[in-house]
Amino acid sequence: GDSVTQMEGPVTLSEEACLTINxxxxxxxxxxxxxxxxxxxxxxxxxxxxxxxxDKGSNKGFEATYRKETTSFHLEKGSVQVSDSAVYFCALxxxxxxxxxxxxxxxxKP
Amino acid sequence: xxVISQKPSRDICQRGTSLTIQCQVDSQVTMMxxxxxxxxxxxxxIATANQGSEATxxxxxxxxxxxxxxxxxTFSTLTxxxxxxxxxxxxxxxxxxxxxxDTEAFFGQGTRLTVV
Numbered sequence: 001g002d003s004v005t006q007m008e009g010p011v012t013l014s015e016e017a018c019l020t021i022n023x024x025x026x027x028x029x030x031x032x033x034x035x036x037x038x039x040x041x042x043x044x045x046x047x048x049x050x051x052x053x054x055d056k057g058s059n060k061g062f063e064a065t066y067r068k069e070t071t072s073f074h075l076e077k078g079s080v081q082v083s084d085s086a087v088y089f090c091a092l093x094x095x096x097x098x099x100x101x102x103x104x105x106x107x108x109k110p
Numbered sequence: 111x112x113v114i115s116q117k118p119s120r121d122i123c124q125r126g127t128s129l130t131i132q133c134q135v136d137s138q139v140t141m142m143x144x145x146x147x148x149x150x151x152x153x154x155x156i157a158t159a160n161q162g163s164e165a166t167x168x169x170x171x172x173x174x175x176x177x178x179x180x181x182x183x184t185f186s187t188l189t190x191x192x193x194x195x196x197x198x199x200x201x202x203x204x205x206x207x208x209x210x211x212d213t214e215a216f217f218g219q220g221t222r223l224t225v226v
Contacts, residue, residue, distance in 0.1 A: 034214060043116075043202055043217035044153075089152065096141070098204075098215055102152045 002027040006090045006101035013080055013108050021075040021104045023064075023090035031094035033057075033066050033073040038087045038103070047075075047088070080108045112137055116203050116218030123193055123225050130189045131221045133203030138183035143204040143215070144176070153202065159186050193225045 007022040025033065032051045036044040048057030053068035062077045073090060085108045090101040113136040123129050133142065141160060145153040156176055157165040165178040180186045190197055203218040 032214075036217075041219075041222075043114075043219040044204075046214050046216070049214055093215070098143075098153075098155070100153045 002031065002092060002094050002097075002099050004090050004092055004099050004101040006088075006104055008102070009087075009105040011104060011106050013106070015082055015108055015110055016079045017108075019075070019077040019080045019084075019106070021088055021090075021106070023073045023075065023101060025071050025073065025090075025092050025099075027071075027092055027094050027099075029094060031092040033064070034091040034093065035062070035064055035073070035075050036089040036091060036100075038089065040086070044089060080106070082108045082110055084108050112139060112205050112216040114203055114205060114216055114218040116221055118221055119219060120222040121224070123223065125194050125225055127193055128189055128191045129193065129223060130187050131201055131203070133186045133188070133205075133218055135184045135205050139205040140183070141206045142180060142186045143206075144178065144186075144188045145202040145204060147200040147202060147220070149199070156188070156201075190223065193223075195225045198223055198225045 003026045005024050034049045035047040037047045038044050048059040050057040050066035056065045064073050064075045087103045087105045089103045092099050115134045117132045143158050144156040147153050155168050156171045157167045159165045159178045159180040161180050161183050177189045200220045200222050202220045204215045206215050
């Protein structure tokens with residue numbers, strides 16, 4: 001069945017460091033791919049999405065490119081801030097269902 | 111986008127009791143979903159609730175334990191029945207907009223449930 005695998009955390013970075021959180025997926029057909037962010041005590045918020053191969057989603061300095069050849073959707077940011085500290089979930093949507101990765105906790109230190 | 115109001119935001123309940131969680135959306139939506147997020151883990155889909163029909167439960171979840179109502183296109187409730195400490199989790203309501211081309215899901219802020 002469809003599934004999402006993302007790198008385990010926690011990831012601890014200093015402010016202004018580069019971020020990559022790996023995400024790979026298994027799916028039939030042509031899923032849409034998402035990154036969601038969950039700040040402490042809150043629900044999930046959509047960070048970015050891509051609906052077809054080679055699409056790049058971007059928002060708030062974060063980017064991810066839908067790579068069908070490697071079945072990946074890695075999240076990147078060139079310079080993280082303390083306010084980016086949160087849990088990040090990779091997800092795919094296929095045939096009316098969402099599948100979420102296990103989440104990666106990011107800690108950014110000043 | 112959709113704005114989702116979920117109540118209560120948190121509760122501490124005695125084992126053996128039941129809690130009903132409400133989810134109100136600011137627009138009409140076709141599909142509403144209920145998820146469970148156990149501490150430090152990802153989201154697990156409990157059931158899908160469509161207006162006018164019975165909810166569809168995922169493997170491992172049953173209607174007697176998690177009855178769901180969906181009386182209209184903007185509202186749903188999830189009840190956690192006969193609670194035990196293992197039910198301590200965050201419960202999240204999620205919706206997808208009515209337009210088929212809108213694939214992203216929107217989430218409520220969650221209900222943090224602690225069963226003692």
